[in-house]
Amino acid sequence: MxxxxxxxxxxxxxxxxxxxxxxxxxxxxxxxxxxxxxxxxxxxxxxxxxxxxxxxxxxxxxxxxxxxxxxxxxxxxxxxxxxxxxxxxxxxxxxxxxxxxxxxxxxxxxxxHDEPKYTYRDLVHHFDLPHYDKILRAFTKFSFQLHEKGVEFLDHSPGNTLIYVKPEGGFEFKLVDLNRMRFRALDFDSRMKNLSRLTPKREMIEVMADEYAKHYTKTSVEVFDLLWHYTSEFQRKFHKKQALKRKFKGR
CATH class of the missing domain: 3.30.200 (Phosphorylase Kinase; domain 1)
Structure with missing residues:
Protein backbone atom coordinates (compact mmCIF):
# COMPACT_ATOMS: atom_id res chain seq x y z
CA MET A 1 0.00 0.00 0.00
CA HIS A 113 -17.68 16.55 0.27
CA ASP A 114 -19.28 19.82 -0.81
CA GLU A 115 -22.99 20.33 -1.50
CA PRO A 116 -23.38 22.93 -4.27
CA LYS A 117 -26.51 24.87 -5.11
CA TYR A 118 -26.15 23.88 -8.79
CA THR A 119 -23.81 22.37 -11.34
CA TYR A 120 -23.36 23.65 -14.88
CA ARG A 121 -25.73 20.85 -15.98
CA ASP A 122 -28.57 22.66 -14.20
CA LEU A 123 -27.92 25.68 -16.43
CA VAL A 124 -28.23 23.49 -19.54
CA HIS A 125 -31.61 22.07 -18.50
CA HIS A 126 -33.26 24.86 -16.48
CA PHE A 127 -33.31 28.27 -18.12
CA ASP A 128 -35.66 29.56 -15.40
CA LEU A 129 -33.13 29.36 -12.55
CA PRO A 130 -32.90 32.54 -10.45
CA HIS A 131 -30.11 34.86 -11.69
CA TYR A 132 -29.55 32.55 -14.68
CA ASP A 133 -27.74 35.07 -16.88
CA LYS A 134 -25.51 36.25 -14.02
CA ILE A 135 -24.51 32.68 -13.14
CA LEU A 136 -23.71 31.76 -16.74
CA ARG A 137 -21.62 34.90 -17.17
CA ALA A 138 -19.83 34.34 -13.85
CA PHE A 139 -19.09 30.76 -14.89
CA THR A 140 -17.68 31.99 -18.21
CA LYS A 141 -15.43 34.48 -16.41
CA PHE A 142 -14.30 31.64 -14.10
CA SER A 143 -13.44 29.52 -17.17
CA PHE A 144 -11.51 32.44 -18.64
CA GLN A 145 -9.55 32.73 -15.39
CA LEU A 146 -8.73 29.01 -15.57
CA HIS A 147 -7.31 29.54 -19.05
CA GLU A 148 -5.36 32.61 -17.99
CA LYS A 149 -3.74 30.58 -15.20
CA GLY A 150 -2.77 27.86 -17.67
CA VAL A 151 -5.29 25.27 -16.49
CA GLU A 152 -6.64 22.98 -19.19
CA PHE A 153 -9.39 21.01 -17.48
CA LEU A 154 -9.82 18.09 -19.86
CA ASP A 155 -13.07 16.98 -18.19
CA HIS A 156 -14.62 20.44 -18.45
CA SER A 157 -18.08 18.91 -18.86
CA PRO A 158 -21.52 19.82 -17.40
CA GLY A 159 -21.35 17.87 -14.13
CA ASN A 160 -17.81 18.76 -13.13
CA THR A 161 -18.21 22.37 -12.03
CA LEU A 162 -20.01 22.93 -8.72
CA ILE A 163 -21.80 26.27 -8.39
CA TYR A 164 -22.41 28.01 -5.06
CA VAL A 165 -24.50 31.11 -4.40
CA LYS A 166 -22.74 33.28 -1.80
CA PRO A 167 -24.91 34.68 1.03
CA GLU A 168 -23.37 38.12 0.49
CA GLY A 169 -24.04 37.92 -3.26
CA GLY A 170 -22.07 36.58 -6.18
CA PHE A 171 -21.09 33.02 -7.03
CA GLU A 172 -18.31 30.56 -6.33
CA PHE A 173 -17.18 27.66 -8.53
CA LYS A 174 -15.31 24.46 -7.66
CA LEU A 175 -13.95 21.77 -9.97
CA VAL A 176 -14.36 18.04 -9.33
CA ASP A 177 -13.29 14.87 -11.16
CA LEU A 178 -9.75 16.17 -11.50
CA ASN A 179 -7.64 13.30 -12.81
CA ARG A 180 -7.50 14.60 -16.41
CA MET A 181 -5.83 17.98 -16.51
CA ARG A 182 -2.92 19.79 -18.17
CA PHE A 183 -1.10 22.92 -17.12
CA ARG A 184 0.17 24.97 -20.04
CA ALA A 185 -0.26 28.24 -21.91
CA LEU A 186 -3.50 28.07 -23.92
CA ASP A 187 -4.00 29.73 -27.29
CA PHE A 188 -7.39 30.81 -28.64
CA ASP A 189 -8.03 27.51 -30.40
CA SER A 190 -7.25 25.45 -27.28
CA ARG A 191 -9.44 27.67 -25.11
CA MET A 192 -12.49 27.27 -27.32
CA LYS A 193 -11.97 23.55 -27.75
CA ASN A 194 -11.79 23.26 -23.97
CA LEU A 195 -15.28 24.80 -23.60
CA SER A 196 -16.88 22.76 -26.37
CA ARG A 197 -18.23 19.90 -24.21
CA LEU A 198 -20.37 22.02 -21.93
CA THR A 199 -23.62 22.64 -23.80
CA PRO A 200 -25.27 22.05 -27.18
CA LYS A 201 -27.51 25.12 -26.67
CA ARG A 202 -26.74 27.91 -29.14
CA GLU A 203 -28.28 30.59 -26.90
CA MET A 204 -25.90 29.63 -24.08
CA ILE A 205 -22.92 29.74 -26.43
CA GLU A 206 -23.98 33.25 -27.51
CA VAL A 207 -23.97 34.50 -23.90
CA MET A 208 -20.68 32.77 -23.12
CA ALA A 209 -19.04 34.21 -26.24
CA ASP A 210 -20.22 37.70 -25.31
CA GLU A 211 -18.85 37.38 -21.77
CA TYR A 212 -15.57 35.68 -22.70
CA ALA A 213 -14.82 38.41 -25.25
CA LYS A 214 -15.11 41.05 -22.51
CA HIS A 215 -11.98 39.61 -20.88
CA TYR A 216 -10.05 38.45 -23.96
CA THR A 217 -8.42 39.88 -27.07
CA LYS A 218 -11.04 38.54 -29.52
CA THR A 219 -14.44 39.93 -30.46
CA SER A 220 -17.65 38.18 -29.37
CA VAL A 221 -18.22 37.17 -33.01
CA GLU A 222 -14.78 35.54 -33.21
CA VAL A 223 -15.32 33.75 -29.91
CA PHE A 224 -18.79 32.56 -30.89
CA ASP A 225 -17.75 31.32 -34.34
CA LEU A 226 -14.88 29.17 -33.07
CA LEU A 227 -16.67 27.95 -29.95
CA TRP A 228 -19.79 27.04 -31.94
CA HIS A 229 -17.61 25.22 -34.49
CA TYR A 230 -15.99 23.04 -31.83
CA THR A 231 -19.28 22.55 -29.97
CA SER A 232 -21.00 21.34 -33.15
CA GLU A 233 -18.07 19.05 -33.93
CA PHE A 234 -18.17 17.55 -30.42
CA GLN A 235 -21.94 17.01 -30.58
CA ARG A 236 -21.69 15.35 -33.99
CA LYS A 237 -19.05 12.89 -32.74
CA PHE A 238 -20.95 12.29 -29.50
CA HIS A 239 -24.24 11.43 -31.21
CA LYS A 240 -22.46 9.24 -33.76
CA LYS A 241 -20.83 7.32 -30.92
CA GLN A 242 -24.16 6.96 -29.10
CA ALA A 243 -25.83 5.66 -32.28
CA LEU A 244 -23.11 3.03 -32.70
CA LYS A 245 -23.56 1.93 -29.09
CA ARG A 246 -27.31 1.53 -29.59
CA LYS A 247 -26.71 -0.39 -32.80
CA PHE A 248 -24.38 -2.90 -31.16
CA LYS A 249 -26.61 -3.27 -28.09
CA GLY A 250 -29.52 -4.09 -30.40
CA ARG A 251 -27.72 -7.06 -31.87
Missing part, protein backbone atom coordinates in the same frame (compact mmCIF):
# COMPACT_ATOMS: atom_id res chain seq x y z
CA UNK A 2 0.99 3.59 -0.62
CA UNK A 3 -0.87 6.29 1.32
CA UNK A 4 -0.17 10.02 1.01
CA UNK A 5 -1.96 12.52 3.27
CA UNK A 6 -2.55 16.23 3.36
CA UNK A 7 -0.24 17.35 6.24
CA UNK A 8 -3.28 18.87 8.00
CA UNK A 9 -4.76 15.38 8.42
CA UNK A 10 -1.58 13.40 9.04
CA UNK A 11 -2.71 12.56 12.58
CA UNK A 12 -5.97 11.13 11.26
CA UNK A 13 -4.35 8.40 9.16
CA UNK A 14 -5.70 5.52 11.22
CA UNK A 15 -9.32 6.69 10.98
CA UNK A 16 -9.05 7.50 7.26
CA UNK A 17 -7.46 4.15 6.43
CA UNK A 18 -10.25 2.38 8.33
CA UNK A 19 -12.73 3.91 5.86
CA UNK A 20 -10.74 2.36 3.00
CA UNK A 21 -10.50 -1.03 4.73
CA UNK A 22 -14.28 -1.09 5.22
CA UNK A 23 -15.21 0.66 1.98
CA UNK A 24 -17.32 -2.18 0.53
CA UNK A 25 -19.41 -2.67 3.68
CA UNK A 26 -19.81 0.84 5.06
CA UNK A 27 -20.37 4.42 3.96
CA UNK A 28 -23.20 6.05 2.02
CA UNK A 29 -23.19 5.48 -1.74
CA UNK A 30 -23.16 8.64 -3.86
CA UNK A 31 -23.77 8.95 -7.61
CA UNK A 32 -24.54 6.19 -10.10
CA UNK A 33 -21.24 4.29 -9.81
CA UNK A 34 -21.07 3.60 -13.55
CA UNK A 35 -17.28 3.75 -13.79
CA UNK A 36 -16.01 4.49 -10.29
CA UNK A 37 -17.64 4.11 -6.89
CA UNK A 38 -18.07 7.07 -4.55
CA UNK A 39 -19.04 6.82 -0.89
CA UNK A 40 -19.58 9.41 1.83
CA UNK A 41 -18.29 9.05 5.39
CA UNK A 42 -18.55 11.21 8.53
CA UNK A 43 -15.24 12.82 9.48
CA UNK A 44 -14.61 15.76 11.81
CA UNK A 45 -18.31 16.66 11.93
CA UNK A 46 -18.36 16.89 8.12
CA UNK A 47 -18.87 14.57 5.17
CA UNK A 48 -15.91 13.30 3.20
CA UNK A 49 -16.02 11.87 -0.28
CA UNK A 50 -14.02 8.73 -1.08
CA UNK A 51 -13.72 7.86 -4.75
CA UNK A 52 -12.72 4.27 -5.50
CA UNK A 53 -11.33 4.07 -9.02
CA UNK A 54 -12.19 1.13 -11.22
CA UNK A 55 -9.53 -1.59 -11.32
CA UNK A 56 -7.38 -0.78 -14.38
CA UNK A 57 -6.69 -3.25 -17.17
CA UNK A 58 -3.47 -5.30 -17.04
CA UNK A 59 -1.42 -2.81 -19.08
CA UNK A 60 -2.48 0.12 -16.93
CA UNK A 61 -1.94 -1.83 -13.72
CA UNK A 62 1.73 -2.03 -14.70
CA UNK A 63 1.84 1.54 -16.06
CA UNK A 64 0.30 3.10 -12.95
CA UNK A 65 2.88 1.41 -10.75
CA UNK A 66 6.04 1.96 -12.78
CA UNK A 67 5.48 4.58 -15.51
CA UNK A 68 2.83 7.19 -14.72
CA UNK A 69 0.74 8.47 -11.85
CA UNK A 70 -2.54 6.76 -11.01
CA UNK A 71 -5.86 8.59 -11.30
CA UNK A 72 -5.99 8.85 -7.51
CA UNK A 73 -2.52 10.40 -7.28
CA UNK A 74 -3.28 12.81 -10.13
CA UNK A 75 -6.54 13.87 -8.46
CA UNK A 76 -4.69 14.66 -5.22
CA UNK A 77 -1.79 16.37 -6.99
CA UNK A 78 -4.06 18.49 -9.21
CA UNK A 79 -6.34 19.45 -6.31
CA UNK A 80 -3.33 20.82 -4.44
CA UNK A 81 -2.11 22.63 -7.54
CA UNK A 82 -5.53 24.22 -8.13
CA UNK A 83 -5.63 25.33 -4.50
CA UNK A 84 -2.19 26.92 -4.88
CA UNK A 85 -3.49 28.78 -7.95
CA UNK A 86 -6.52 30.07 -6.05
CA UNK A 87 -8.97 27.89 -8.00
CA UNK A 88 -11.82 26.24 -6.10
CA UNK A 89 -11.98 22.49 -5.52
CA UNK A 90 -13.12 20.44 -2.51
CA UNK A 91 -10.25 20.25 -0.01
CA UNK A 92 -7.98 17.24 -0.75
CA UNK A 93 -7.28 14.89 2.16
CA UNK A 94 -5.36 11.86 0.84
CA UNK A 95 -4.88 9.24 -1.82
CA UNK A 96 -4.30 5.52 -1.30
CA UNK A 97 -2.98 2.90 -3.72
CA UNK A 98 -2.97 -0.87 -3.22
CA UNK A 99 -0.67 -3.04 -5.30
CA UNK A 100 -0.81 -6.66 -6.47
CA UNK A 101 1.67 -8.83 -8.33
CA UNK A 102 1.20 -7.09 -11.69
CA UNK A 103 0.97 -3.53 -10.43
CA UNK A 104 -1.79 -1.23 -9.21
CA UNK A 105 -4.80 -3.13 -7.94
CA UNK A 106 -7.09 -0.40 -6.59
CA UNK A 107 -6.82 3.26 -5.63
CA UNK A 108 -8.80 5.88 -3.73
CA UNK A 109 -8.98 9.67 -3.61
CA UNK A 110 -10.32 11.33 -0.45
CA UNK A 111 -11.60 14.89 -0.25
CA UNK A 112 -14.19 16.81 1.71
Missing amino acids: RAVFNPTYQDDKKELLSFIENFTTSGESFGNGDRNRIKLFDFKARKINIKAFKTPNLINQFAYKYIRHSKAERSFEYANKLTDLGIGTPEPIAYIENYGGLGLKDSYYISF
Whole structure:
Protein backbone atom coordinates (compact mmCIF):
# COMPACT_ATOMS: atom_id res chain seq x y z
CA MET A 1 0.00 0.00 0.00
CA ARG A 2 0.99 3.59 -0.62
CA ALA A 3 -0.87 6.29 1.32
CA VAL A 4 -0.17 10.02 1.01
CA PHE A 5 -1.96 12.52 3.27
CA ASN A 6 -2.55 16.23 3.36
CA PRO A 7 -0.24 17.35 6.24
CA THR A 8 -3.28 18.87 8.00
CA TYR A 9 -4.76 15.38 8.42
CA GLN A 10 -1.58 13.40 9.04
CA ASP A 11 -2.71 12.56 12.58
CA ASP A 12 -5.97 11.13 11.26
CA LYS A 13 -4.35 8.40 9.16
CA LYS A 14 -5.70 5.52 11.22
CA GLU A 15 -9.32 6.69 10.98
CA LEU A 16 -9.05 7.50 7.26
CA LEU A 17 -7.46 4.15 6.43
CA SER A 18 -10.25 2.38 8.33
CA PHE A 19 -12.73 3.91 5.86
CA ILE A 20 -10.74 2.36 3.00
CA GLU A 21 -10.50 -1.03 4.73
CA ASN A 22 -14.28 -1.09 5.22
CA PHE A 23 -15.21 0.66 1.98
CA THR A 24 -17.32 -2.18 0.53
CA THR A 25 -19.41 -2.67 3.68
CA SER A 26 -19.81 0.84 5.06
CA GLY A 27 -20.37 4.42 3.96
CA GLU A 28 -23.20 6.05 2.02
CA SER A 29 -23.19 5.48 -1.74
CA PHE A 30 -23.16 8.64 -3.86
CA GLY A 31 -23.77 8.95 -7.61
CA ASN A 32 -24.54 6.19 -10.10
CA GLY A 33 -21.24 4.29 -9.81
CA ASP A 34 -21.07 3.60 -13.55
CA ARG A 35 -17.28 3.75 -13.79
CA ASN A 36 -16.01 4.49 -10.29
CA ARG A 37 -17.64 4.11 -6.89
CA ILE A 38 -18.07 7.07 -4.55
CA LYS A 39 -19.04 6.82 -0.89
CA LEU A 40 -19.58 9.41 1.83
CA PHE A 41 -18.29 9.05 5.39
CA ASP A 42 -18.55 11.21 8.53
CA PHE A 43 -15.24 12.82 9.48
CA LYS A 44 -14.61 15.76 11.81
CA ALA A 45 -18.31 16.66 11.93
CA ARG A 46 -18.36 16.89 8.12
CA LYS A 47 -18.87 14.57 5.17
CA ILE A 48 -15.91 13.30 3.20
CA ASN A 49 -16.02 11.87 -0.28
CA ILE A 50 -14.02 8.73 -1.08
CA LYS A 51 -13.72 7.86 -4.75
CA ALA A 52 -12.72 4.27 -5.50
CA PHE A 53 -11.33 4.07 -9.02
CA LYS A 54 -12.19 1.13 -11.22
CA THR A 55 -9.53 -1.59 -11.32
CA PRO A 56 -7.38 -0.78 -14.38
CA ASN A 57 -6.69 -3.25 -17.17
CA LEU A 58 -3.47 -5.30 -17.04
CA ILE A 59 -1.42 -2.81 -19.08
CA ASN A 60 -2.48 0.12 -16.93
CA GLN A 61 -1.94 -1.83 -13.72
CA PHE A 62 1.73 -2.03 -14.70
CA ALA A 63 1.84 1.54 -16.06
CA TYR A 64 0.30 3.10 -12.95
CA LYS A 65 2.88 1.41 -10.75
CA TYR A 66 6.04 1.96 -12.78
CA ILE A 67 5.48 4.58 -15.51
CA ARG A 68 2.83 7.19 -14.72
CA HIS A 69 0.74 8.47 -11.85
CA SER A 70 -2.54 6.76 -11.01
CA LYS A 71 -5.86 8.59 -11.30
CA ALA A 72 -5.99 8.85 -7.51
CA GLU A 73 -2.52 10.40 -7.28
CA ARG A 74 -3.28 12.81 -10.13
CA SER A 75 -6.54 13.87 -8.46
CA PHE A 76 -4.69 14.66 -5.22
CA GLU A 77 -1.79 16.37 -6.99
CA TYR A 78 -4.06 18.49 -9.21
CA ALA A 79 -6.34 19.45 -6.31
CA ASN A 80 -3.33 20.82 -4.44
CA LYS A 81 -2.11 22.63 -7.54
CA LEU A 82 -5.53 24.22 -8.13
CA THR A 83 -5.63 25.33 -4.50
CA ASP A 84 -2.19 26.92 -4.88
CA LEU A 85 -3.49 28.78 -7.95
CA GLY A 86 -6.52 30.07 -6.05
CA ILE A 87 -8.97 27.89 -8.00
CA GLY A 88 -11.82 26.24 -6.10
CA THR A 89 -11.98 22.49 -5.52
CA PRO A 90 -13.12 20.44 -2.51
CA GLU A 91 -10.25 20.25 -0.01
CA PRO A 92 -7.98 17.24 -0.75
CA ILE A 93 -7.28 14.89 2.16
CA ALA A 94 -5.36 11.86 0.84
CA TYR A 95 -4.88 9.24 -1.82
CA ILE A 96 -4.30 5.52 -1.30
CA GLU A 97 -2.98 2.90 -3.72
CA ASN A 98 -2.97 -0.87 -3.22
CA TYR A 99 -0.67 -3.04 -5.30
CA GLY A 100 -0.81 -6.66 -6.47
CA GLY A 101 1.67 -8.83 -8.33
CA LEU A 102 1.20 -7.09 -11.69
CA GLY A 103 0.97 -3.53 -10.43
CA LEU A 104 -1.79 -1.23 -9.21
CA LYS A 105 -4.80 -3.13 -7.94
CA ASP A 106 -7.09 -0.40 -6.59
CA SER A 107 -6.82 3.26 -5.63
CA TYR A 108 -8.80 5.88 -3.73
CA TYR A 109 -8.98 9.67 -3.61
CA ILE A 110 -10.32 11.33 -0.45
CA SER A 111 -11.60 14.89 -0.25
CA PHE A 112 -14.19 16.81 1.71
CA HIS A 113 -17.68 16.55 0.27
CA ASP A 114 -19.28 19.82 -0.81
CA GLU A 115 -22.99 20.33 -1.50
CA PRO A 116 -23.38 22.93 -4.27
CA LYS A 117 -26.51 24.87 -5.11
CA TYR A 118 -26.15 23.88 -8.79
CA THR A 119 -23.81 22.37 -11.34
CA TYR A 120 -23.36 23.65 -14.88
CA ARG A 121 -25.73 20.85 -15.98
CA ASP A 122 -28.57 22.66 -14.20
CA LEU A 123 -27.92 25.68 -16.43
CA VAL A 124 -28.23 23.49 -19.54
CA HIS A 125 -31.61 22.07 -18.50
CA HIS A 126 -33.26 24.86 -16.48
CA PHE A 127 -33.31 28.27 -18.12
CA ASP A 128 -35.66 29.56 -15.40
CA LEU A 129 -33.13 29.36 -12.55
CA PRO A 130 -32.90 32.54 -10.45
CA HIS A 131 -30.11 34.86 -11.69
CA TYR A 132 -29.55 32.55 -14.68
CA ASP A 133 -27.74 35.07 -16.88
CA LYS A 134 -25.51 36.25 -14.02
CA ILE A 135 -24.51 32.68 -13.14
CA LEU A 136 -23.71 31.76 -16.74
CA ARG A 137 -21.62 34.90 -17.17
CA ALA A 138 -19.83 34.34 -13.85
CA PHE A 139 -19.09 30.76 -14.89
CA THR A 140 -17.68 31.99 -18.21
CA LYS A 141 -15.43 34.48 -16.41
CA PHE A 142 -14.30 31.64 -14.10
CA SER A 143 -13.44 29.52 -17.17
CA PHE A 144 -11.51 32.44 -18.64
CA GLN A 145 -9.55 32.73 -15.39
CA LEU A 146 -8.73 29.01 -15.57
CA HIS A 147 -7.31 29.54 -19.05
CA GLU A 148 -5.36 32.61 -17.99
CA LYS A 149 -3.74 30.58 -15.20
CA GLY A 150 -2.77 27.86 -17.67
CA VAL A 151 -5.29 25.27 -16.49
CA GLU A 152 -6.64 22.98 -19.19
CA PHE A 153 -9.39 21.01 -17.48
CA LEU A 154 -9.82 18.09 -19.86
CA ASP A 155 -13.07 16.98 -18.19
CA HIS A 156 -14.62 20.44 -18.45
CA SER A 157 -18.08 18.91 -18.86
CA PRO A 158 -21.52 19.82 -17.40
CA GLY A 159 -21.35 17.87 -14.13
CA ASN A 160 -17.81 18.76 -13.13
CA THR A 161 -18.21 22.37 -12.03
CA LEU A 162 -20.01 22.93 -8.72
CA ILE A 163 -21.80 26.27 -8.39
CA TYR A 164 -22.41 28.01 -5.06
CA VAL A 165 -24.50 31.11 -4.40
CA LYS A 166 -22.74 33.28 -1.80
CA PRO A 167 -24.91 34.68 1.03
CA GLU A 168 -23.37 38.12 0.49
CA GLY A 169 -24.04 37.92 -3.26
CA GLY A 170 -22.07 36.58 -6.18
CA PHE A 171 -21.09 33.02 -7.03
CA GLU A 172 -18.31 30.56 -6.33
CA PHE A 173 -17.18 27.66 -8.53
CA LYS A 174 -15.31 24.46 -7.66
CA LEU A 175 -13.95 21.77 -9.97
CA VAL A 176 -14.36 18.04 -9.33
CA ASP A 177 -13.29 14.87 -11.16
CA LEU A 178 -9.75 16.17 -11.50
CA ASN A 179 -7.64 13.30 -12.81
CA ARG A 180 -7.50 14.60 -16.41
CA MET A 181 -5.83 17.98 -16.51
CA ARG A 182 -2.92 19.79 -18.17
CA PHE A 183 -1.10 22.92 -17.12
CA ARG A 184 0.17 24.97 -20.04
CA ALA A 185 -0.26 28.24 -21.91
CA LEU A 186 -3.50 28.07 -23.92
CA ASP A 187 -4.00 29.73 -27.29
CA PHE A 188 -7.39 30.81 -28.64
CA ASP A 189 -8.03 27.51 -30.40
CA SER A 190 -7.25 25.45 -27.28
CA ARG A 191 -9.44 27.67 -25.11
CA MET A 192 -12.49 27.27 -27.32
CA LYS A 193 -11.97 23.55 -27.75
CA ASN A 194 -11.79 23.26 -23.97
CA LEU A 195 -15.28 24.80 -23.60
CA SER A 196 -16.88 22.76 -26.37
CA ARG A 197 -18.23 19.90 -24.21
CA LEU A 198 -20.37 22.02 -21.93
CA THR A 199 -23.62 22.64 -23.80
CA PRO A 200 -25.27 22.05 -27.18
CA LYS A 201 -27.51 25.12 -26.67
CA ARG A 202 -26.74 27.91 -29.14
CA GLU A 203 -28.28 30.59 -26.90
CA MET A 204 -25.90 29.63 -24.08
CA ILE A 205 -22.92 29.74 -26.43
CA GLU A 206 -23.98 33.25 -27.51
CA VAL A 207 -23.97 34.50 -23.90
CA MET A 208 -20.68 32.77 -23.12
CA ALA A 209 -19.04 34.21 -26.24
CA ASP A 210 -20.22 37.70 -25.31
CA GLU A 211 -18.85 37.38 -21.77
CA TYR A 212 -15.57 35.68 -22.70
CA ALA A 213 -14.82 38.41 -25.25
CA LYS A 214 -15.11 41.05 -22.51
CA HIS A 215 -11.98 39.61 -20.88
CA TYR A 216 -10.05 38.45 -23.96
CA THR A 217 -8.42 39.88 -27.07
CA LYS A 218 -11.04 38.54 -29.52
CA THR A 219 -14.44 39.93 -30.46
CA SER A 220 -17.65 38.18 -29.37
CA VAL A 221 -18.22 37.17 -33.01
CA GLU A 222 -14.78 35.54 -33.21
CA VAL A 223 -15.32 33.75 -29.91
CA PHE A 224 -18.79 32.56 -30.89
CA ASP A 225 -17.75 31.32 -34.34
CA LEU A 226 -14.88 29.17 -33.07
CA LEU A 227 -16.67 27.95 -29.95
CA TRP A 228 -19.79 27.04 -31.94
CA HIS A 229 -17.61 25.22 -34.49
CA TYR A 230 -15.99 23.04 -31.83
CA THR A 231 -19.28 22.55 -29.97
CA SER A 232 -21.00 21.34 -33.15
CA GLU A 233 -18.07 19.05 -33.93
CA PHE A 234 -18.17 17.55 -30.42
CA GLN A 235 -21.94 17.01 -30.58
CA ARG A 236 -21.69 15.35 -33.99
CA LYS A 237 -19.05 12.89 -32.74
CA PHE A 238 -20.95 12.29 -29.50
CA HIS A 239 -24.24 11.43 -31.21
CA LYS A 240 -22.46 9.24 -33.76
CA LYS A 241 -20.83 7.32 -30.92
CA GLN A 242 -24.16 6.96 -29.10
CA ALA A 243 -25.83 5.66 -32.28
CA LEU A 244 -23.11 3.03 -32.70
CA LYS A 245 -23.56 1.93 -29.09
CA ARG A 246 -27.31 1.53 -29.59
CA LYS A 247 -26.71 -0.39 -32.80
CA PHE A 248 -24.38 -2.90 -31.16
CA LYS A 249 -26.61 -3.27 -28.09
CA GLY A 250 -29.52 -4.09 -30.40
CA ARG A 251 -27.72 -7.06 -31.87
